[in-house]
Amino acid sequence: MITMTEIAKLTGVSQPTVSRVLNGNTAVNPKIRERVLACAREHEFQPNVIAQSLVGSKTHLIGVVLTDISNAFFADLVKYLEQEARKSGYSLILFNSNYNTEQEKESLAVVQRYRVDGLIVVPVDETSAQWNAQIRRLDIPTVVITRHVEGMDSVYVTHREAGAQVGRHLWEEGYEEYIFFGTTRDAKYQGFAEELKKHGPGFGRKLTVITSKEEAKVKAGLEAYFRKERGRTGIFAYNDRRAVQMLGLLQMLGIDVPGQAGLVGFDNTYMCEFLYPRLSSVSQPNEEMATWAMKRLIRKIEDPEKGREVKNRALKATLICRESSKKQ
């Protein structure tokens, strides 16, 4: 890899002159300019951004530290993050914490050693004191994505509200009893339950929660559930994976969807369109989330004044109604 100094020697000028030509800032003698450019082209000069970073104290590197890149949802976010960063000439240096706080901690340290200009993070546990302490000491412009953290910039989707949307939808479609497939700590559950509560005081008896991740247990639970005399049941699964599993189980048990049971998933992954019946699901605004996060981050980096105040962006999810939860 040829350097400016070498080009300088080759063309008989000084290195700063080469720099001027290659960066096109200042005016230079056209003859020299041509000579230098020709030489650079010939040797396929590529500036050493490492050296540029050292002097300019700007690396054009953005650290991305997230919990699970193999999760399609995050992978999708990364795609848009990269797209947006690229537009402004930044590159992504990627770390996967794998939901492991040790790895996350180490990743944040590495990111600091690379002197990244900014940071996009999906914390393993944003309530952890250790994490909060570390991320704040880093003193790097940061945007939290997917979670809401007090005192830091963040973009996230209002899961509670999304849960309420699903509750309303299932109620409107005439489902009389309900199942939530997930944990009660999930904000989606809370919104879902609250919404249903509005439609009658007896909702407690009408809302069942299935928490287990073991298929056999889930199946047994469903069997027991449907053995009783039941009205039409609306089921909300906390993500599409689980929704697909639920659909498979319902089909296995011979329960008609959406007749006896309506089903709504979460994430609106591509397969929703492919399943039979097509799966209703809640769509998160991935592109918007990623784009906002990156734009915001770059603004913080390039305009520290405006970047100072903390901005939070709560985005709404959209329920996509398909066949799996339709009125009969």
Next chain:
Amino acid sequence: MITMTEIAKLTGVSQPTVSRVLNGNTAVNPKIRERVLACAREHEFQPNVIAQSLVGSKTHLIGVVLTDISNAFFADLVKYLEQEARKSGYSLILFNSNYNTEQEKESLAVVQRYRVDGLIVVPVDETSAQWNAQIRRLDIPTVVITRHVEGMDSVYVTHREAGAQVGRHLWEEGYEEYIFFGTTRDAKYQGFAEELKKHGPGFGRKLTVITSKEEAKVKAGLEAYFRKERGRTGIFAYNDRRAVQMLGLLQMLGIDVPGQAGLVGFDNTYMCEFLYPRLSSVSQPNEEMATWAMKRLIRKIEDPEKGREVKNRALKATLICRESSKKQ
């Protein structure tokens, strides 16, 4: 961010001494050592790897340039790549070409400007002369993953062999006619067709290809297909996405799976286990592929001698038989 020079001033020693202490290479006076370490800890010193890179001509950065990070298959690979790189102290700088050769070209240039130590690539089109010229001129240790490129290190799965496996399986399960859902350029198709050919000369009439990506056309094609008198039909979809779509269509048309039609997908994604009937699928050794690629790359980087010769690794995929293609 405190630097070695600052620590040196604070502790009244020279900067190189600080470097020695912090790197623990050479022996230093225990008193000074303690003083320096204390100071470094107090100010949470983190070495500037950018500066280290500049002098050491090693960035510990590995460029990853792939076609579509939002594809679950590649996202999975990235997870393992990161894991393996991390073990050896390397970090990933990630680029998504989005199947766009312009973006790919630019990414390769950026990667070079960052002076990455190595490169993992999934080319948009490995047969392109332009790409071949560029990648070779880069002169960076590179491992191609997922594709086979003459004269370069690569790991890939033998799709042709996988296709043959599927053909054999469907034949053994008693399917008498066959559909391939994908394109005939796909090596999977070739292996599939060749295998079927072994079981009788009339295979040409018995193997139908559905290429369209438009659901309506696919549906119409299937309807026309099954309107005729048909034996049991074995269907091979080029990936799980398509297999799910196919399954949905078959269910919609009221065709019994695996009775009238058997179905096999490709990629063995999580949903195979969740669908009803459970989907047979070909499992690619993602972890092995990624791990091999990264280990090989690091070896090339750290031991240029051994890294010189070109190594190719062809991995076999494994067919996972489930309910969707079982003998009746």
Next chain:
DNA sequence: TTGTAGGCGTTATCAG
């Protein structure tokens, strides 16, 4: 318009 000098934060190589 061009060259010289200095510095970014390290590491490495010398003397001492």
Next chain:
DNA sequence: CTGATAACGCCTACAA
């Protein structure tokens, strides 16, 4: 054991 000194590749004054 420790401190100068040079070097990595580039940029930004400053001077000519």
